[in-house]
Every structure is written in C-alpha cells, then in structure tokens.
Amino acid sequence: xxxxxxxxxxxxxxxxxxxxxxxxAIVALYAPDAQVxxxxxxxxxxxxxxxxxxxxxxxxxxxxxxLQGAVRAVAGxxxxxxxxxxxxxxxxxxxxxxDHFRFxxxxxxxxMRAFFGPxxxxxxG
Amino acid sequence: xxxxxxxxxxxxxxxxxxxxxxxxAIVALYAPDAQVxxxxxxxxxxxxxxxxxxxxxxxxxxxxxxLQGAVRAVAGxxxxxxxxxxxxxxxxxxxxxxDHFRFxxxxxxxxMRAFFGPxxxxxxG
Numbered sequence: 001x002x003x004x005x006x007x008x009x010x011x012x013x014x015x016x017x018x019x020x021x022x023x024x025a026i027v028a029l030y031a032p033d034a035q036v037x038x039x040x041x042x043x044x045x046x047x048x049x050x051x052x053x054x055x056x057x058x059x060x061x062x063x064x065x066x067l068q069g070a071v072r073a074v075a076g077x078x079x080x081x082x083x084x085x086x087x088x089x090x091x092x093x094x095x096x097x098x099d100h101f102r103f104x105x106x107x108x109x110x111x112m113r114a115f116f117g118p119x120x121x122x123x124x125g
Numbered sequence: 126x127x128x129x130x131x132x133x134x135x136x137x138x139x140x141x142x143x144x145x146x147x148x149x150a151i152v153a154l155y156a157p158d159a160q161v162x163x164x165x166x167x168x169x170x171x172x173x174x175x176x177x178x179x180x181x182x183x184x185x186x187x188x189x190x191x192l193q194g195a196v197r198a199v200a201g202x203x204x205x206x207x208x209x210x211x212x213x214x215x216x217x218x219x220x221x222x223x224d225h226f227r228f229x230x231x232x233x234x235x236x237m238r239a240f241f242g243p244x245x246x247x248x249x250g
Contacts (some may be wrong), residue, residue: 004242041200069193069206072223072240075166079223079240081194081206098197098204098223100240115197115204115225117129 002107007073010107011080018058018065018084027052031108038114039097061086068096076103091125127232132198135232136205143183143190143209152177156233163239164222186211193221201228216250 002010010029017025027048030036035044036051045054068081078101086093097116101109127135135154142150152173155161160169161176170179193206203226211218222241226234 004244008244039199040202070221070245072221072242072245074164074240074242077165077240079204079225081223096195096197098206100204100225115199115202117197117199119129119133120195120197 001076001105002103004073006107007076007078007101007103008071010101010103010109011067011071011073011078015065015067015082018063021059021063023052023055023059026055029109030112031104031106031110034108034110034112036112038112039117040113040115077101078103091123094122094124096120096122126201126230127228129198131232132201132203132226132228133196135228135234136192136196136198136203136226140190140192140207143188146184146188148177148180148184151180154234155237156229156231156235159233159235159237161237163237164242165238165240202226203228213248216248219247219249221245221247 014026014029030048030051032048034051035046036054037044045051064085066083068083071078071080079098081096081098084095095116097114097120100113102111104110139151139154155173155176157173159176160171161179162169170176189210191208193208196203196205204223206221206223209220220241222239222245225238227236229235
C-alpha cells in the first residue's frame with residue numbers, strides 16, 4: 001500500500017505536470033494498464049498510449065491548474081478538488097472537478113475518475 | 126439516471142440531516158441494500174440496519190457539518206468536500222472529508238465512500 005505522503009506527492013506532481021504541459025511526466029504517474037475516466041460517465045481511456053493521446057488533447061490548450069484544499073489520501077486511494085483555468089480570447093473558462101485516484105502497490109495510478117458536471121464550469125471576464 | 130439537481134439536493138439533505146441529528150432522514154436517503162464505507166478502507170456497512178447503527182454512533186456527538194465548495198454531480202454519481210466539527214470540551218476536532226455517492230435510478234444512494242486520512246483532521250482551540 002502506498003503511503004499517505006507518496007499519494008499526496010503524486011497529486012502535487014500531477015498538478016505541476018499539468019501546469020508545465022509535461023505530457024511524459026503525467027503519463028509516468030500512471031500504471032501501464034491504467035484507466036482514465038474523465039469526466040465520470042465517459043468511456044475510459046485504457047493504457048499509456050490512450051492516456052497520452054487524451055492528455056495531449058487537453059494540453060493543446062494552456063492550462064492553469066490549482067489544488068483547492070487538502071488531498072484526502074487513505075488506504076491506497078486519494079481524492080482532491082482543484083480548478084482548471086483555460087484562457088479563451090478575452091474570457092476564461094474555469095472548471096472545478098474533484099478527481100479520484102486509485103494506486104497500485106508501486107504507487108502508480110491505476111484508476112483516475114474526474115467528477116464534474118455542467119454546474120462545475122463557469123466563464124469569467 | 127437521477128438528474129444533477131436531484132443529486133445536489135440529496136447532498137444538501139444529507140448535510141442538513143447530519144446537522145439536525147435526524148437519523149431517519151439520513152437512512153431514508155439510502156437504498157435498502159446500500160453500502161457505506163467510512164472511511165475508505167474500512168469494512169462497509171451494508172443495508173439500512175447497519176447504516177442506521179453506524180450513523181447513530183456518529184450522532185451520539187453533536188456534529189456541525191458544512192459543505193466546502195460545489196457538489197460535483199455527473200452520470201449518477203456525486204463527489205463533495207465538507208467539514209465535520211465536533212466539540213470536545215474546550216477544543217474542537219475538525220475533519221475534512223471528500224464523500225463519494227453513487228445513486229440508483231430512483232435517486233437513492235447505493236454506495237457512499239468517505240475519503241479522509243490522518244492529515245485531514247485537525248484540533249482547534
């Protein structure tokens with residue numbers, strides 16, 4: 001079972017890699033057969049190749065990502081709230097998800113699920 | 126599939142019922158065969174009888190519960206951050222979980238999982 005500290009560190013590395021648009025750093029956090037369901041209810045991306053393609057599409061836009069509150073890490077799983085801000089011309093789109101990570105014994109993410117609905121997106125500016 | 130508005134309303138009723146120490150109002154939000162895993166990693170409580178006994182133990186203390194940020198509701202599931210404050214003599218214990226609800230077609234909670242670890246609890250006062 002990965003430690004609380006490890007799971008918190010993975011979340012911090014995930015946020016930093018999104019801000020740096022570091023695609024390989026993101027993919028490296030995932031187990032080779034990991035699943036990414038973003039948003040919840042969509043068909044999961046399975047495996048590094050599909051996960052890389054998924055994040056490459058997201059990183060085609062400049063993202064500003066900020067953790068909101070503490071990482072909740074317990075028993076090999078973590079949940080955390082954050083915001084993703086996208087500049088769209090003079091306006092900004094802000095999405096506020098809660099993500100759920102499940103980890104394997106080596107501390108890699110095996111399942112990621114992103115919770116956000118229509119009420120968790122707003123436009124500013 | 127329950128609507129976003131329904132899932133948001135269930136979360137609000139859950140918070141209100143915890144603050145009111147209204148045990149039957151809490152149990153009524155759950156499907157008869159629901160599971161409650163609180164915290165994540167513990168043995169789930171299964172069914173209304175076990176769930177009622179679980180919340181009765183929690184409500185033996187006076188709880189102050191407050192939602193933190195928006196409910197993330199999507200595709201029959203919801204996640205939300207909140208705080209639970211317990212007065213312990215002159216001091217206060219504050220726990221800051223993220224809960225995950227899964228709903229059935231009738232809009233009742235079938236699975237509840239509460240994410241919080243040692244770093245999500247603090248003492249004040």
